[in-house]
Amino acid sequence: LCVAINAAEQPAAIAPEHLDFFEKEVRPLLVKRCFECHGGTRAGGGLSLTTLQGWKKGGESGPAIIPGKPEE
Numbered sequence: 612l613c614v615a616i617n618a619a620e621q622p623a624a625i626a627p628e629h630l631d632f633f634e635k636e637v638r639p640l641l642v643k644r645c646f647e648c649h650g651g652t653r654a655g656g657g658l659s660l661t662t663l664q665g666w667k668k669g670g671e672s673g674p675a676i677i678p679g680k681p682e683e
Contacts, residue, residue, distance in 0.1 A: 625633075641660065648655035649670075658670030666675045677683045 649658050649660040656670040659665035669675050
């Protein structure tokens with residue numbers, strides 16, 4: 612899984628423990644369950660997960676993430 616983030620999309624500094632959690636728990640889940648349909652040149656349901664802009668824009672059912680509101 613390689614998500615391209617350009618300089619304008621750079622998130623704030625990520626704490627090492629959060630990055631470690633992402634790499635061990637989240638990234639494998641995204642690869643296993645999401646990227647087949649929403650990665651690379653595919654954008655099932657209009658949702659592309661290959662860029663931060665794609666996550667924020669979302670697809671046909673709205674944004675995939677809302678920064679600062681993980682429960683949404």
